[in-house]
Structures are given as C-alpha cells and as structure tokens.
Amino acid sequence: MAEITYREAVRRALVEEMRRDERVFIMGEEVGVWGGTYAVTRGLLDEFGEKRVRDTPISELVIAGAAVGAAMNGLRPVAEIMTVNFALLSLDAIVNHAAKVRYMFGGQFNCPMVLRTTAGWGQLSATHSQTFENYFAHVPGLKVIMPGTPKDAYGLLKSAIRDPDPVVFIEHTHLYRVRGEVPDEEFTLPIGRSEVKRPGRDVTVVAYSRMLHEALQAADELAEEEGIECEVVDIPTLRPLDLEPIIRSFQRTYRAVLATEQWLGYGLDAEIAAQIYEHAFDYLDAPIRRVTARPVPLPYSRDLERLALPGKDEIKQAVLEVVR
Amino acid sequence: MIQLQTEEGVLSTFDRETLLSWYRQMILIRRVEEEAATAYQRGHIGGFLHLYIGEEAVAVGALNALRPDDNVVVHYRDHGHALARGLPARAVMAELFGKATGCSRGKGGSMHLADATKRFWGGYAIVGGQLALAAGIALADQYAGHERITICFFGDGATNNGYFLESLNLAAVWHLPVIWVCENNSYGMGTSVERASAVTEIYRKACAYNTPAEQIDGQDLLEVYAAVRRAADHVRAGHGPYFIEAVTYRYRGHSMGDPERYRSKEEIERWARHDPIERFKRFLIEEGISLEMLESIHAEVEEEVQDALRFASESPPPPPEALWEDVYAAPAAGDPFILPPAVAPAQ
Numbered sequence: 001m002a003e004i005t006y007r008e009a010v011r012r013a014l015v016e017e018m019r020r021d022e023r024v025f026i027m028g029e030e031v032g033v034w035g036g037t038y039a040v041t042r043g044l045l046d047e048f049g050e051k052r053v054r055d056t057p058i059s060e061l062v063i064a065g066a067a068v069g070a071a072m073n074g075l076r077p078v079a080e081i082m083t084v085n086f087a088l089l090s091l092d093a094i095v096n097h098a099a100k101v102r103y104m105f106g107g108q109f110n111c112p113m114v115l116r117t118t119a120g121w122g123q124l125s126a127t128h129s130q131t132f133e134n135y136f137a138h139v140p141g142l143k144v145i146m147p148g149t150p151k152d153a154y155g156l157l158k159s160a161i162r163d164p165d166p167v168v169f170i171e172h173t174h175l176y177r178v179r180g181e182v183p184d185e186e187f188t189l190p191i192g193r194s195e196v197k198r199p200g201r202d203v204t205v206v207a208y209s210r211m212l213h214e215a216l217q218a219a220d221e222l223a224e225e226e227g228i229e230c231e232v233v234d235i236p237t238l239r240p241l242d243l244e245p246i247i248r249s250f251q252r253t254y255r256a257v258l259a260t261e262q263w264l265g266y267g268l269d270a271e272i273a274a275q276i277y278e279h280a281f282d283y284l285d286a287p288i289r290r291v292t293a294r295p296v297p298l299p300y301s302r303d304l305e306r307l308a309l310p311g312k313d314e315i316k317q318a319v320l321e322v323v324r
Numbered sequence: 325m326i327q328l329q330t331e332e333g334v335l336s337t338f339d340r341e342t343l344l345s346w347y348r349q350m351i352l353i354r355r356v357e358e359e360a361a362t363a364y365q366r367g368h369i370g371g372f373l374h375l376y377i378g379e380e381a382v383a384v385g386a387l388n389a390l391r392p393d394d395n396v397v398v399h400y401r402d403h404g405h406a407l408a409r410g411l412p413a414r415a416v417m418a419e420l421f422g423k424a425t426g427c428s429r430g431k432g433g434s435m436h437l438a439d440a441t442k443r444f445w446g447g448y449a450i451v452g453g454q455l456a457l458a459a460g461i462a463l464a465d466q467y468a469g470h471e472r473i474t475i476c477f478f479g480d481g482a483t484n485n486g487y488f489l490e491s492l493n494l495a496a497v498w499h500l501p502v503i504w505v506c507e508n509n510s511y512g513m514g515t516s517v518e519r520a521s522a523v524t525e526i527y528r529k530a531c532a533y534n535t536p537a538e539q540i541d542g543q544d545l546l547e548v549y550a551a552v553r554r555a556a557d558h559v560r561a562g563h564g565p566y567f568i569e570a571v572t573y574r575y576r577g578h579s580m581g582d583p584e585r586y587r588s589k590e591e592i593e594r595w596a597r598h599d600p601i602e603r604f605k606r607f608l609i610e611e612g613i614s615l616e617m618l619e620s621i622h623a624e625v626e627e628e629v630q631d632a633l634r635f636a637s638e639s640p641p642p643p644p645e646a647l648w649e650d651v652y653a654a655p656a657a658g659d660p661f662i663l664p665p666a667v668a669p670a671q
Contacts, residue, residue, distance in 0.1 A: 025467070051467065054498075056494065057490075057493060057494060057497065059490040059493065059494060061456060061486050061487060061490050062455075062456045062459060062487070062490035062491050062493075062494045064456070065453065065455075065456020065457055065459070065460065065487065065490075065491070066456050066457070066459045066460035066463060066491075066494060067460060068456070068457055068460055069397075069445075069456065069457035069458060069459060069460020069461040069462075069463070069464070070460035070461070070463050070464045070467070071460070072445065072457070072460070072461060072464075073395070073445075073460070073461045073464035073465065074464050074468065075463075075464045075467060075468075077460075089486075092450055092453060093453065093456055096450045096453060097448070097450075097453055097456075097457060101446070102650050102651070102652070102653065103431060103650045103651055104428065104431055104432045104436045104446075105428045105431070105432055105436060105438040105440075105446050106426075106427075106428040106429030106430070106431045106432065106438075106650065107429065107649065107650035108428070108438055108439070108440040109438070109440060109445070109446075110653065140651050141651055141652070143652075163653075164652075164653035164654075165652050165653050
C-alpha cells in the first residue's frame with residue numbers, strides 16, 4: 001500500500017476513470033495547458049489530448065450547463081470549477097438543471113456528471129475563502145461529497161464519475177498535500193457512507209474535509225491531556241447523509257460536537273443536530289455544541305482570518321464544555 | 325410536386341403531402357393551444373400556460389428542415405415545438421392536465437414537455453438556461469463523431485443574460501454543431517426589445533461570437549424552412565454554429581393572465597393581418613390545392629384535438645408514489661435525503 005497525497009489520489013482517480021471509460025472527459029478553466037490551478041490535472045492533457053481535457057473560457061455558468069447537456073446526451077463529464085466561490089456563477093445550471101432534468105421530465109433523462117470544485121482559504125479575503133457545501137446539499141437530486149482523506153478522495157471520486165446522478169465533489173485546498181495510505185489495487189467506495197475514523201467512548205465529534213483532521217488532532221490531544229476519548233465520525237458524503245454511524249455513536253456517548261468550516265447559521269451542522277434530536281433525543285446528556293467559522297466575511301489580515309476560522313482548539317474547548 | 329424557390333435558386337422540391345403535413349402541424353398547434361386556453365380558464369390546467377399562437381411557422385418551418393434524429397432544445401413556450409416534432413397531441417394535452425399519461429408523466433407541465441425517444445430534450449423555464457444545455461448536447465455528438473446537429477430556440481429576452489453570452493461564445497470556440505434560433509416576438513414578458521436590448525436587431529449580437537447570422541421573417545413558413553436548411557448544411561458540414569433571428573409575434577399574452585398594458589390592440593391586429601397560417605394557406609391555394617382539401621385537414625385536426633382533450637381529461641393523475649420517483653436514478657426508499665445503503669453506485 002502506497003502513501004500518496006490527496007492531490008495524487010484525486011489525479012489517480014481521474015486518470016483511471018478516463019482510461020476505463022472513453023465517455024469520461026474533463027472540462028474547466030486551466031485544466032489542460034496550465035495543468036490545473038492546484039496541479040491536480042497536471043499531465044492529463046499529454047495522455048488524453050485536447051478532446052478529453054478541455055480548457056474552457058472563464059464561463060462558470062456554461063461549464064456547468066454544458067456538462068449537464070453532455071451528460072444527458074451520453075457523456076460522463078467531470079466539470080471543474082476552480083473554487084466553490086466561483087461555483088455561485090454555476091448555481092443555476094446545477095440547481096435548476098442538473099438536479100431537475102430527471103425528475104421534471106418524468107425520468108426520461110440521466111445526468112451522470114461530476115462538478116469538481118475546491119474549498120479553502122489562506123489570506124484570500126472575502127470572496128475567495130468561502131465554503132458552500134450546504135447550498136448544494138440542500139437540493140434534492142444532487143449528491144454532495146467532501147472527502148477528508150486521500151483514500152476517500154480516490155474511492156469516492158471514482159464512484160462519483162460512475163454514478164448515474166449529478167455529484168458535486170468538493171476538495172479542500174489545504175488537504176492537497178496531506179498524505180495517506182491508498183491501496184495499490186483499484187477500488188471504489190460507496191457514496192452515502194459515514195465512517196468512524198477514530199473510536200472513543202466519551203464524546204461524538206462529527207466532522208468532514210479539513211475539519212476531520214482538526215477533530216482527529218483535537219481527539220489525540222484530549223486523550224493525552226485530559227483522558228477524554230472522542231469518537232470522530234467522518235461524513236465524506238454530505239448528501240445522501242448516512243446518519244447511522246452518527247446516531248449509533250451518540251447513543252453510546254450521549255454528547256456531540258459538530259465541526260465545520262461553514263459559517264454559524266443555517267449550515268450542515270444545524271441539520272445534523274436536528275437529526276440527532278429527532279432520532280436520539282432520549283440519549284441527550286448535554287446541549288449539542290457546534291464549532292464553525294464566525295459569521296463574518298473572511299478578512300485578509302492573517303490575525304483576523306485566524307480569529308474567523310475554526311480549528312482544533314475550538315473543538316477541544318467545545319468537547320470540554322459538553323463533558324463538563 | 326411543388327418547387328421551393330429561394331434567392332439561391334431551387335431549394336427543394338416537395339410533394340403536396342409534405343406541404344399539407346406542415347399546414348396540418350400549424351393548425352394542430354393553434355387548435356391545441358386554443359383548447360388549452362379554454363381548459364385553463366376552466367381550471368383543468370394549472371400553473372403557467374405560455375401560448376405560441378402566432379409563432380407557429382417558426383417551429384414548423386425549422387423542425388421540418390432537420391433530420392428526425394437531430395436534437396431539439398426549447399424554452400418554456402414549448403407546445404408548438406413539441407407538436408411540430410411529432411409528440412402526440414394526447415401526450416401534450418395530458419401533460420398540461422398534469423396526468424400520468426403526459427409526455428413528462430405529469431411532473432413537468434406546460435413548460436417542461438419532453439420526449440427522449442424523439443430527441444426532443446425538453447422545454448426549459450429559466451430564461452437562457454437551455455442554451456448551455458444545448459451546447460453540451462451538441463458537444464456530446466461532436467465528441468462521439470455523430471452527424472447530428474442541435475437546434476436551440478430562445479426568445480429575444482434570453483439574449484440579454486449571461487447564458488447567451490457564455491453559450492454562444494463556447495459554441496463558437498469549440499465549433500459546436502448548433503443552430504441558435506432566436507424567436508424575436510418583440511417582448512420579453514411585457515418589456516419591449518427596444519426597452520431591454522441595446523441592439524434591437526438581435527442577429528447582430530452573433531457577430532460578437534464570430535457566428536454567421538441572419539434575420540428572417542418568422543411568419544413565413546417557407547422562409548424559415550429555407551433558412552434552417554441553410555443553417556443545417558453549414559453546421560453539419562462542421563463549420564460551427566449558425567444564428568437565425570426569426571422575427572415573429574405572439575398574439576396572446578406572455579402567459580394566461582397577462583394584463584397586456586404594454587401593447588395596443590392595433591399592434592396585435594396589424595400582425596394578425598400577416599398571420600403565418602393564412603399566408604401559407606394562400607401559398608397552397610396558389611399552388612393549386614383545393615379549399616376542400618384544406619377543410620378536410622381542419623376537420624381531421626379537430627377530431628385529433630377533441631380526442632386529446634378527452635384522453636387528458638379521462639387519464640388518471642400520477643399515483644402518490646410518483647412523488648418520490650426519479651429524484652435519483654436508483655429508486656428511493658421514500659426519502660431522497662437519506663438514501664438507503666442499497667443506493668451505492670453501480671460498479
């Protein structure tokens with residue numbers, strides 16, 4: 001088993017699926033000659049040529065909309081939107097078309113497309129540092145994946161490309177250099193599975209994407225410093241959401257902390273909290289705590305940015321509050 | 325046999341049956357829509373109902389100039405295109421009535437008619453949205469090496485938003501096999517082209533995307549046919565997209581319940597004097613087709629429309645379980661938010 005980076009895992013999934021299926025192609029800004037803004041698609045143009053690795057104009061709306069049409073007419077597009085901030089310009093094509101063409105025409109059309117995009121930040125200020133997975137996860141007809149590990153990124157992207165429904169696949173720019181074990185032999189992972197990434201008896205911590213790593217580190221430190229054992233549940237698929245591992249864990253720990261990079265308010269964390277209340281109210285020993293970004297536009301200054309975004313320290317503090 | 329002359333000479337020679345079938349399609353569209361308007365007022369049809377009455381020559385002329393396996397993508401004023409493409413009047417009317425037997429199984433309604441088997445990819449109701457889809461549909465055919473081309477219809481209003489710019493540009497950059505047809509009926513809802521668009525001759529916008537374009541009289545069936553044939557030859561030969569502005573007019577409101585404060589009765593009457601059906605009828609009579617022949621077509625259409633109304637009215641509504649069907653490809657277990665593990669991707 002090789003240890004590879006998250007970036008390499010995504011690239012490996014793309015390359016394998018393109019070799020496997022002639023219908024799979026990539027379109028997006030700077031995916032070809034440039035090699036991908038985050039170097040994910042580097043080398044793909046050389047192997048697959050311009051027909052299958054298509055540089056587009058800076059036209060987020062038609063990138064997404066044309067992917068819908070191409071998917072309806074038999075291809076398997078992997079459309080790349082450089083960051084999820086720019087995906088707001090694609091939103092109509094995704095929400096009003098990708099998510100609807102099967103239903104509103106009575107099941108006559110398929111839309112097997114993947115919209116790959118990124119969340120992330122780093123002194124990029126107000127319009128380049130956001131994360132909007134809840135916008136997509138709200139929509140019936142879409143599937144939304146936000147993997148935290150190289151293995152999940154690889155296995156889930158392969159499944160997303162083969163899936164008959166539109167999938168929004170959100171990578172995190174901070175994770176591209178994270179290394180992890182990925183089996184050498186080809187495999188896929190099922191969409192719609194949550195997973196306990198670290199067992200523990202005291203508190204259930206639900207996290208995904210970058211916050212999964214913050215949660216795992218917080219859990220290690222809490223175990224060492226306070227003897228508190230957190231159970232970290234990863235939800236790499238946000239829609240459909242596999243609640244079972246979350247509820248099962250909560251029924252043993254009676255306490256939960258939900259960690260996300262989203263702003264406080266109307267987020268995925270609120271949905272998960274509501275689901276826990278609905279499915280396991282009798283097990284509740286403490287109010288569910290949420291760890292989120294502060295609800296302000298992201299500032300440029302490094303110091304202010306640090307204050308705005310959540311990390312392991314906030315998770316540790318929230319865990320201490322719910323066990324107290 | 326009847327010869328169709330254009331400036332370039334003889335375009336085509338048609339037998340009478342073909343020309344009469346076009347006449348029949350226009351009559352069918354108009355009668356289906358007149359009955360739909362009545363059914364709407366009686367409460368049998370809900371939501372929005374956008375009538376195409378007055379614009380019939382555009383859909384009929386254009387779609388008959390294409391091959392049956394070419395792709396058709398339309399806006400929400402889609403009844404005419406659906407019928408011209410050969411969707412049965414029964415399936416169209418049943419869809420308007422929201423019945424299980426409708427072409428979209430009662431899930432789409434007036435704005436979302438479709439028939440995958442006829443490569444009629446549907447009516448779309450976000451202004452301009454279908455242009456991006458059409459680019460993608462055309463891309464898939466180009467990618468697969470098919471000879472098929474895609475025709476995409478939209479109104480003058482759609483030429484003012486981002487979908488138009490991005491789709492025309494991408495289609496031109498990638499030489500996609502698309503015919504863009506702007507149905508310029510002078511108004512985007514109630515706002516006239518003059519008040520909404522810096523360029524009122526819409527076809528001139530296409531030059532910004534280096535796409536050959538022409539403006540035609542959309543009330544003249546034969547002119548529409550000839551233009552789309554020209555466009556189809558250009559596009560099918562691999563020369564990239566082609567743009568047609570068909571100048572046309574809708575006699576009815578934007579949708580039912582339009583107060584029509586933005587135009588005068590005189591304006592509507594002026595256009596009705598050049599009614600596309602009447603003009604084609606005069607042509608047929610000049611070509612020696614008898615009035616009796618035309619009247620028999622009217623009688624036949626009337627029977628078809630009444631049959632469609634009966635069929636729609638007697639058809640069952642979609643069953644309750646249809647609510648959950650087709651949200652995703654795999655059957656959902658009653659809740660599309662939390663799909664069962666069985667809905668793992670096909671390997």
